[in-house]
Amino acid sequence: MDAQEITNLPAPQSNICDRLVWHYSKDGLFSVRSAYNMAVELEGRSSAVGQSGLGEVPRGGWNFLWKSKVPGKVKVFAWRLCKKALPTCSNLQRRHCGVRNECPRCSMEEETEKHTMIDCDFARHTWALSNLAWHKIGNWGDSAETWLRSLHRNLEAWEYRFAIMVAWKIWNSRNL
Ligand SMILES: [Zn+2]
Numbered sequence: 309m310d311a312q313e314i315t316n317l318p319a320p321q322s323n324i325c326d327r328l329v330w331h332y333s334k335d336g337l338f339s340v341r342s343a344y345n346m347a348v349e350l351e352g353r354s355s356a357v358g359q360s361g362l363g364e365v366p367r368g369g370w371n372f373l374w375k376s377k378v379p380g381k382v383k384v385f386a387w388r389l390c391k392k393a394l395p396t397c398s399n400l401q402r403r404h405c406g407v408r409n410e411c412p413r414c415s416m417e418e419e420t421e422k423h424t425m426i427d428c429d430f431a432r433h434t435w436a437l438s439n440l441a442w443h444k445i446g447n448w449g450d451s452a453e454t455w456l457r458s459l460h461r462n463l464e465a466w467e468y469r470f471a472i473m474v475a476w477k478i479w480n481s482r483n484l
Contacts, residue, residue: 372460378469382476389421390453394479396424413482421452424479431478438474440467 329336332346348369373386388394397419400406411419413430425431426446435445444462448455459471 372457376460376469376472378472378476382472385476385479386456386472389425389475389479390451390456392421392452394421394424396421398423422448422455424482425452425455425475430482434474434478438470440471440474445471 330338330342333339333342370387373383373390376383385394392399395405397406397409397412398421401409409418411417411423411428414428417423417427419428423431426435426448435442440463444467445459447458447462449458456472460468463471
């Protein structure tokens, strides 16, 4: 059946040789940007029809992160935070790379993303010193991604940038 459809295709009129093209960019050339945009679009489609896909991507994808005006390394930190890819003790233990999962700062709780960023005393004191409104900062939701999205939604643009920088500093100072 496929063979018949192929033989029914009109023969090309020009002498230009066939070549491989990347269907998802205008010039036919592959770029990481076009592949990323395609992946975001596919994720959006699969979540729209109720499949889990790679996880639900709300409108705008990850622009709240990649388009924020903070240094690239800070964006990467925030991305890793969202993807549970930071070497917190909890993540290390989950991957069988660590014996203990409690917070190295306070030893009071498991060192999850939430604990590191807002529950640990160190984090709370840091946020208090930042003067950002705690009722906007302390609303974690169900994941780091939800948290960052809510910061993006609820803070002024400069406050949001500042908050990501503070979060990065909280993590970075832990690793000194
Ligand atoms: Zn702690």
